[in-house]
Amino acid sequence: MDRRKFVKQSCSLCVAAGAGMLMGSLASCGSVLPAYKTQVADNKISVPETLFTATDFQLIQPKGMYYNIGLKKEKDGTYTALLLRCTHADNQLTPAGNGFKCTLHGSSFDNEGHVTNGPAQRPLKKYPTQIESNQIIIQLS
Numbered sequence: 001m002d003r004r005k006f007v008k009q010s011c012s013l014c015v016a017a018g019a020g021m022l023m024g025s026l027a028s029c030g031s032v033l034p035a036y037k038t039q040v041a042d043n044k045i046s047v048p049e050t051l052f053t054a055t056d057f058q059l060i061q062p063k064g065m066y067y068n069i070g071l072k073k074e075k076d077g078t079y080t081a082l083l084l085r086c087t088h089a090d091n092q093l094t095p096a097g098n099g100f101k102c103t104l105h106g107s108s109f110d111n112e113g114h115v116t117n118g119p120a121q122r123p124l125k126k127y128p129t130q131i132e133s134n135q136i137i138i139q140l141s
């Protein structure tokens with residue numbers, strides 16, 4: 001193998017290894033999902049249903065609220081809205097697999113908000129939702 005070919009192949013391997021390490025670190029640092037940013041008006045949040053054409057889960061980041069909301073489209077077309085606030089000591093939760101995890105002390109919750117691993121003992125707060133004119137309305141209470 002000549003020198004030029006060796007250098008070219010070595011660089012390709014370095015780029016591939018670097019990309020793999022980057023993807024691995026992104027996956028391990030919690031959520032890489034983009035959050036949909038929106039406003040709270042009259043104690044309600046409005047989210048367009050079109051966000052769910054290619055996914056059944058969306059992170060919602062309401063302006064003025066410290067915690068995100070996890071919004072999941074159910075198989076029957078209804079939506080489940082969960083406040084991503086750990087019920088152990090109020091840490092922000094991140095989506096993980098088919099649920100949510102807390103990086104502070106290790107609690108985890110399923111996608112219905114039930115505790116699957118402590119020390120948290122209480123389920124996540126669930127908000128009622130309804131559909132109005134192709135908008136998902138999350139009623140904060």
Ligand code: FES
Nearest residue numbers: 086088089102105
């Ligand atoms: S704050 Fe989440 S496990 Fe303690």
